[in-house]
Amino acid sequence: MRLACEKTTALGAVIGIGALSLPFLLMKENRVALGIPYLYHTLPGGPHVLLPITLLVMSLAAAFLPQRPAVRATKIVLGQLYLAVMLLALSLSGAVLVAPEAFGRVSPSTGFWLAVLAAYILIQGSLKNAPVVYPVRMFIGAAPLILALGLFLGGGLDSWAVVMEFANRRDRFMSELATHLYISLTAVGLATLIGVPLGVLAWKQRHLEKPVFGGVNGLQTIPSLALFGLMIAPLAYLSRQFPLLRELGVRGIGNAPALIAVTLYALLPITRNAYAGLAAIETGVIDSGRGMGMTRVELMRYVEVPIALPIMLSGVRVSTVQAIGNTAVAALIGAGGLGAFVFQGLGQGAPDLIVMGVLPIIALSIFVDRGLAVLIAVLTPPGQKDVLND
Amino acid sequence: MIEFEHVVKEYNGVSAVDDISLELPAGKICVFIGPSGCGKTTSLRLINRMIEPSSGTIRLDGTPVSKIRAEELRRGIGYVIQSVGLLPHMSVRENIGIVPRLLGWDKHKRDTRADELLELIGLSPGAYRDKLPHELSGGEAQRVGVARALAADPPVLLMDEPFGAVDPLGREVLQREFLSLNRELKKTVVFVTHDLDEAIRLGDRIVLMRSGKVVQDDIPERILGAPRNEFVREFVGADRALKRLSCFTVESHMHKAAFLDRALLQNGRPPEDMQVNGTGMLWIVDAGEVLVGMCRRSGGKWGDVREVRAEELGVTTVSSLRDALSRLLGRGLKAVPVLSDDHRLVGEVRLTDIEAVNQSDGYV
Numbered sequence: 001m002r003l004a005c006e007k008t009t010a011l012g013a014v015i016g017i018g019a020l021s022l023p024f025l026l027m028k029e030n031r032v033a034l035g036i037p038y039l040y041h042t043l044p045g046g047p048h049v050l051l052p053i054t055l056l057v058m059s060l061a062a063a064f065l066p067q068r069p070a071v072r073a074t075k076i077v078l079g080q081l082y083l084a085v086m087l088l089a090l091s092l093s094g095a096v097l098v099a100p101e102a103f104g105r106v107s108p109s110t111g112f113w114l115a116v117l118a119a120y121i122l123i124q125g126s127l128k129n130a131p132v133v134y135p136v137r138m139f140i141g142a143a144p145l146i147l148a149l150g151l152f153l154g155g156g157l158d159s160w161a162v163v164m165e166f167a168n169r170r171d172r173f174m175s176e177l178a179t180h181l182y183i184s185l186t187a188v189g190l191a192t193l194i195g196v197p198l199g200v201l202a203w204k205q206r207h208l209e210k211p212v213f214g215g216v217n218g219l220q221t222i223p224s225l226a227l228f229g230l231m232i233a234p235l236a237y238l239s240r241q242f243p244l245l246r247e248l249g250v251r252g253i254g255n256a257p258a259l260i261a262v263t264l265y266a267l268l269p270i271t272r273n274a275y276a277g278l279a280a281i282e283t284g285v286i287d288s289g290r291g292m293g294m295t296r297v298e299l300m301r302y303v304e305v306p307i308a309l310p311i312m313l314s315g316v317r318v319s320t321v322q323a324i325g326n327t328a329v330a331a332l333i334g335a336g337g338l339g340a341f342v343f344q345g346l347g348q349g350a351p352d353l354i355v356m357g358v359l360p361i362i363a364l365s366i367f368v369d370r371g372l373a374v375l376i377a378v379l380t381p382p383g384q385k386d387v388l389n390d
Numbered sequence: 391m392i393e394f395e396h397v398v399k400e401y402n403g404v405s406a407v408d409d410i411s412l413e414l415p416a417g418k419i420c421v422f423i424g425p426s427g428c429g430k431t432t433s434l435r436l437i438n439r440m441i442e443p444s445s446g447t448i449r450l451d452g453t454p455v456s457k458i459r460a461e462e463l464r465r466g467i468g469y470v471i472q473s474v475g476l477l478p479h480m481s482v483r484e485n486i487g488i489v490p491r492l493l494g495w496d497k498h499k500r501d502t503r504a505d506e507l508l509e510l511i512g513l514s515p516g517a518y519r520d521k522l523p524h525e526l527s528g529g530e531a532q533r534v535g536v537a538r539a540l541a542a543d544p545p546v547l548l549m550d551e552p553f554g555a556v557d558p559l560g561r562e563v564l565q566r567e568f569l570s571l572n573r574e575l576k577k578t579v580v581f582v583t584h585d586l587d588e589a590i591r592l593g594d595r596i597v598l599m600r601s602g603k604v605v606q607d608d609i610p611e612r613i614l615g616a617p618r619n620e621f622v623r624e625f626v627g628a629d630r631a632l633k634r635l636s637c638f639t640v641e642s643h644m645h646k647a648a649f650l651d652r653a654l655l656q657n658g659r660p661p662e663d664m665q666v667n668g669t670g671m672l673w674i675v676d677a678g679e680v681l682v683g684m685c686r687r688s689g690g691k692w693g694d695v696r697e698v699r700a701e702e703l704g705v706t707t708v709s710s711l712r713d714a715l716s717r718l719l720g721r722g723l724k725a726v727p728v729l730s731d732d733h734r735l736v737g738e739v740r741l742t743d744i745e746a747v748n749q750s751d752g753y754v
Contacts (some may be wrong), residue, residue, distance in 0.1 A: 291548075382522060
């Protein structure tokens with residue numbers, strides 16, 4: 001009899017075992033010191049190395065069984081347990097290691113991240129094509145994050161370098177997060193107010209299509225750093241000339257140029273999708289709408305908006321995710337935001353501070369992206385579902 | 391009734407419609423036909439003010455259309471176009487209900503009307519009302535397009551190549567359905583096509599256009615039988631004699647047929663002393679007068695009775711002479727039987743009848 005092997009699970013298990021032979025965490029005496037690596041089995045705390053090995057061997061064995069629902073479920077549980085063991089080991093060892101040191105801290109290393117990858121493969125590989133409804137699927141995916149969050153809130157991750165950087169800057173973190181959201185969301189708002197009419201204009205007046213898209217495409221090709229730099233001189237000049245503008249906060253550096261630059265970048269996806277949304281309406285549909293006696297407003301209400309809106313909104317979605325990323329760069333010209341931590345970390349040679357700035361930016365992007373995707377799905381009429389691929 | 395009075399439409403000094411005057415009678419199907427760019431679609435769109443004329447007047451039942459607010463005018467005129475233009479995000483029922491909705495009907499009334507119309511166009515309301523346009527075949531979408539145009543029961547229908555995007559087989563079915571539908575509804579229909587066969591099949595009147603002018607405005611048989619000039623002659627083609635036969639129904643040209651009840655056959659043959667006139671064809675029927683066989687007399691003797699399937703051999707009263715000719719040639723017969731809907735024998739059409747049609751009216 002030939003043994004059938006579920007390759008994804010096998011791969012996950014093998015990576016998991018490999019992860020145990022690599023440096024699992026780094027112990028640092030202070031925030032800029034080079035770390036001392038620890039392998040899993042040399043850790044002073046956490047479950048014995050035989051526990052994760054057993055979990056992985058069981059997963060590997062499960063890969064050779066017929067993939068019945070019960071087997072799939074078992075693999076998911078094994079993957080979750082494996083990840084929990086890793087987090088626990090990191091938390092417990094960290095506490096033991098930093099105890100004697102005044103500025104000591106730990107960072108996860110290659111072995112830990114590889115273990116996370118292995119767990120992801122084990123869990124998602126078994127979830128794929130599984131007859132699981134969406135909320136359950138989301139919960140299974142989010143379970144490790146919930147565990148990590150619980151550990152974090154319970155103080156279990158206090159020895160982590162990233163967490164320490166955060167603890168030292170808790171108040172500033174919140175205000176930078178607020179600034180970050182303010183800049184990126186305001187910019188998207190402004191870009192929508194400008195971009196949608198531009199897209200509509202390009203659609204209505206075919207001769208304006210080229211100049212409009214030439215303009216917004218051109219803006220997109222300027223490197224973001226250069227655009228921020230370009231903004232400094234003219235805004236500084238304006239600010240000096242007009243006291244009113246200065247009072248409003250318009251200066252060569254800071255919020256105003258950041259807002260303008262991020263807005264300009266957000267323009268292309270919004271303008272393009274506003275145009276594409278309208279262009280997706282077949283001419284016959286508009287002709288028959290008019291022919292049936294729709295007024296201008298009725299044509300918008302019954303035809304143009306329902307058909308174009310989902311596509312327009314997906315432009316806003318792309319722009320928002322981009323704007324959150326671009327706002328990080330805006331910290332360079334003193335606009336603040338989470339990027340400030342990244343550049344501070346770069347300047348101080350403190351990688352953990354960089355990570356502390358980057359993680360919430362990523363989380364924010366994913367959160368906003370999914371949120372808008374749900375909103376778009378709700379607003380898309382049933383007949384238009386095939387228009388959007390996502 | 392729709393009247394065109396010296397209507398001109400110019401684009402940058404070029405006339406798309408060049409001084410047209412026409413009267414389109416109420417309750418008839420009037421077909422605008424001509425090569426592309428002849429102004430037929432422009433003429434149609436002038437009626438519901440999708441295009442405004444440069445000069446001249448169009449009257450709808452005596453009122454100049456320019457005196458009616460464009461939206462109001464259009465809500466009172468059914469509009470069907472080649473691409474159908476169903477709203478992709480609305481169900482079939484909602485699509486049919488658009489004009490009633492614009493007119494402020496309540497939902498219950500709209501839905502009842504939509505079901506009624508689906509029934510009328512031969513789509514089961516239960517199966518179709520909740521479908522989305524992309525779930526319909528081309529022919530179904532086109533039927534829904536017609537239903538939508540009829541929703542508010544407008545007296546006038548404008549149809550711009552409505553069946554043009556449907557495959558030839560489906561197109562004929564749609565044409566036949568539409569013809570019988572309008573025989574019942576008696577709408578004033580303005581129909582644009584470039585397909586001459588379609589124009590002949592559907593039109594009570596054909597307006598042949600070229601370069602924005604009306605070349606000939608006539609009943610179909612005269613467009614084919616008495617082309618006014620070389621352009622018309624060329625446009626209708628060398629086979630116009632054949633096409634012209636489509637204009638005539640069997641009903642108006644059939645003869646009484648000789649027939650015999652099956653029970654009266656002697657040894658499987660008609661009585662020797664039975665005589666028939668004309669083509670020498672004798673149709674054998676059963677007790678219910680349904681055609682079951684035929685027999686030919688040649689050299690003063692009856693041949694064998696051949697069993698026939700009525701629906702394969704016969705034509706119906708509403709068939710065109712062209713159909714009849716096709717049967718005659720296909721079977722190598724001198725006459726074909728004409729049957730009622732339930733296959734009872736009501737007469738016959740002879741090859742000589744068809745020859746006579748093309749020799750009448752001085753047609754050569």
